[in-house]
Each structure stands twice: as structure tokens, then as C-alpha cells.
Amino acid sequence: MKRLNEVERDALAETFNIALGDAVAALADIVHEEVQMAVPEVEFLDTAQLVRRLSGAGEPGTGGAATLAAEGHSPMLCSIGQRFSGSGLEFRADAMLLFPALGCVGIVRRMLGHDAAADDQASELEQDALAEVGNIVINSCMTKLACIFEAELVGTLPRVRMGRADELLPRALAGSVALVMQIGMTLYGQRLEGAVLLLMDSPSLELTIRRTQIYFRLDAQSVPA
Amino acid sequence: MSIQGEIAVLVVDDSRVSRTLLIGLLRNRCQDLVIHEAADGSTAVTLAGQLRPKLVVLDVNMPGISGLDAAAQILQAQPGTRVAMLTANHQAATQRRAAEQGVAIFRKPISGEVADQILDLTGALA
Numbered sequence: 001m002k003r004l005n006e007v008e009r010d011a012l013a014e015t016f017n018i019a020l021g022d023a024v025a026a027l028a029d030i031v032h033e034e035v036q037m038a039v040p041e042v043e044f045l046d047t048a049q050l051v052r053r054l055s056g057a058g059e060p061g062t063g064g065a066a067t068l069a070a071e072g073h074s075p076m077l078c079s080i081g082q083r084f085s086g087s088g089l090e091f092r093a094d095a096m097l098l099f100p101a102l103g104c105v106g107i108v109r110r111m112l113g114h115d116a117a118a119d120d121q122a123s124e125l126e127q128d129a130l131a132e133v134g135n136i137v138i139n140s141c142m143t144k145l146a147c148i149f150e151a152e153l154v155g156t157l158p159r160v161r162m163g164r165a166d167e168l169l170p171r172a173l174a175g176s177v178a179l180v181m182q183i184g185m186t187l188y189g190q191r192l193e194g195a196v197l198l199l200m201d202s203p204s205l206e207l208t209i210r211r212t213q214i215y216f217r218l219d220a221q222s223v224p225a
Numbered sequence: 226m227s228i229q230g231e232i233a234v235l236v237v238d239d240s241r242v243s244r245t246l247l248i249g250l251l252r253n254r255c256q257d258l259v260i261h262e263a264a265d266g267s268t269a270v271t272l273a274g275q276l277r278p279k280l281v282v283l284d285v286n287m288p289g290i291s292g293l294d295a296a297a298q299i300l301q302a303q304p305g306t307r308v309a310m311l312t313a314n315h316q317a318a319t320q321r322r323a324a325e326q327g328v329a330i331f332r333k334p335i336s337g338e339v340a341d342q343i344l345d346l347t348g349a350l351a
Contacts, residue, residue, distance in 0.1 A: 026333070026334060029334045029336060030334045087318070112242075125241065128240055128241050128242050129242040131240065132240045132242050132243050135240075135286075135313045135333075136313040136333050136334055138313075139313035139314050139315070140313070142316070143314070143315055143316050146316040146317065146318070147317065151318075152317075153316065155314070157239070157286060157287070157288060
């Protein structure tokens with residue numbers, strides 16, 4: 001797999017930081033409340049590292065997505081996922097929005113005006129609401145990526161699943177690399193740690209790097225005018 | 226069939242929550258609306274043929290045919306219908322396709338301001 005140099009990594013991180021800003025603004029519109037967001041962290045992990053981190057098995061103090069499973073309430077995660085492919089491009093990726101199950105079900109119940117019962121099983125309507133939240137947040141990110149690609153990225157319908165990290169990550173992309181954007185936010189007075197994942201195989205990652213180089217003119221190593 | 230003075234509207238989205246939000250905002254703004262719902266594009270095309278709504282609001286990504294394909298079929302059968310797309314997918318390609326069909330496109334999540342703009346397509350707020 002091609003390794004990213006520092007400039008490429010920074011360019012990709014900045015791209016997704018901007019995209020995530022749009023996504024969080026969309027989230028604030030959905031919940032009708034200001035979403036206080038910590039500075040997102042963007043990092044690249046292979047899928048094995050990602051499962052360890054999401055399962056809370058990372059080294060203490062490493063931060064990152066490990067905090068999703070370290071909330072102390074439930075090891076279950078809620079995933080809203082969509083698969084994207086490029087129209088006329090060799091690109092495919094699984095985009096996932098991940099939250100601790102209890103936290104995100106609680107927020108959806110607040111949104112819908114339901115009783116915040118202390119369980120993490122979402123009703124059909126609550127799953128519908130979760131799917132729509134994921135659809136809006138994920139599409140905000142993918143719209144930015146499509147802009148960089150100057151192409152259309154076609155997505156499947158959002159799918160909501162609850163489970164442990166190793167159950168949720170798509171087996172079809174085993175061996176792929178994950179671009180992880182961790183988001184920490186305060187919503188309805190509750191602290192919620194979440195993450196947006198973009199899982200790509202090697203050709204898709206290399207295409208993303210190439211397109212990022214072109215978009216940011218990194219190949220020219222230009223000095224800003 | 227629409228009764229005189231009433232405005233028939235068809236709201237099409239596979240998300241029940243999104244349909245409910247949009248319908249609530251539309252009802253708050255105009256008492257003369259008769260609102261029908263569909264959860265996919267094929268049902269929307271069938272209902273549009275039967276109900277002849279003045280306004281159809283469609284999501285883009287839905288099971289079966291897309292909202293844009295449904296919009297094309299509805300407009301071919303009833304060219305006078307006002308059509309709006311309401312979608313999270315606001316990529317340039319989607320916007321271009323909507324423009325080619327002459328339909329308005331709005332970005333999710335729905336807000337009161339967007340609901341006003343959608344109703345403006347019918348002249349209901351005039």
C-alpha cells in the first residue's frame with residue numbers, strides 16, 4: 001500500500017476537516033441545537049488496528065477511536081453505513097458513522113420526544129431517524145470528496161446496525177485502510193464521542209491520494225501567490 | 226383528485242421521519258394543503274398519475290428508482306407539476322441532473338426556510 005507523505009496526509013486531513021464541519025452543521029440543524037465540537041482528529045489505520053481501537057484494546061492514552069468503546073455504559077456500537085462507488089472511477093469505499101449505541105439512541109429519543117429509557121435497542125422509528133442522521137452526515141463528507149474527485153460518488157441506502165466493532169466492520173474490505181475522523185461533541189448537555197470512517201481498498205486510497213494531489217496542486221509544490 | 230381551493234402535495238421519501246418533518250412544516254405554513262405520502266419512486270409515479278398533485282417533493286436516494294428518475298416520469302406524464310428534490314446528496318452531478326430536468330433542488334435537513342421556498346413553487350404563500 002502506498003504510504004502518504006506528510007503534505008498528502010495534511011491535505012487529506014484538511015479536506016475531511018472541512019467536510020466534517022459541514023456534516024456537524026447539518027447535525028446541528030437536525031437536532032435544533034448548537035453542537036459543540038472538539039477539533040476532529042483524522043488518522044489512517046489498517047482494519048486490524050481499527051478493530052482493536054474500536055474495541056477499546058488500544059494502548060492507554062492513545063486517544064482516537066478507542067474512546068468509542070470506553071464510555072463505560074455499553075460495549076455496543078451503533079453504525080450507520082453506506083457503500084459508495086465512483087461513476088467512471090476505480091473507487092469504492094464504505095463510509096460509516098459510529099457512535100456508542102446507548103448515547104446515540106438516547107439522542108435520537110430526545111430528537112423524537114420519546115422517553116429516554118436506559119437501553120440501547122432502537123425502535124423501528126428510531127432506526128429510521130438514525131439512518132437519516134447518518135445519511136445527512138455521511139453525504140456531507142462524500143459531497144466534499146466528490147468535489148475533489150470532480151466525479152460522482154454513488155451511494156447505497158444507509159444501513160443501521162448495532163454490534164461490536166468486529167461485527168460491524170465490513171468483511172468485504174478486509175485488508176483495506178481506514179481513514180478515521182473522530183468527532184467529540186456536546187449535544188443536549190451530553191458528551192458524545194463518535195467517528196466517521198471511510199474504509200478503502202488500496203486502489204481507492206491511491207486514487208484518493210492522486211486526486212488530492214491534483215486538487216491541492218501538491219505535485220507542483222507551489223508557493224502560494 | 227384535488228378539490229377546488231385545496232392544493233394536493235405528494236411527499237416522497239423512504240425515511241418516515243423525514244416525511245413527517247417535512248409534512249409538519251408544510252402544514253404549519255399552509256392550511257389548504259392535502260398531503261399524500263409515498264416511500265419510493267415507483268409508488269410516487271403511480272400516485273402522481275392518480276392524484277395529479279400540484280407539487281411533488283422527492284428524496285433522491287430511495288429503494289428502486291431514484292427520485293430524479295421518478296421526477297422525470299412524473300413530468301413527462303404531467304408537465305405542469307411543480308417538482309422539488311430534497312436530498313442529502315447535493316453533489317455537483319446531482320445538482321446538474323436536477324437542473325437538466327428543470328426541477329428545484331434543496332439540501333437536507335429540512336428547515337422552515339426551505340419549506341417556504343418549496344411552497345413558493347406552487348404560489349401557495351402568495
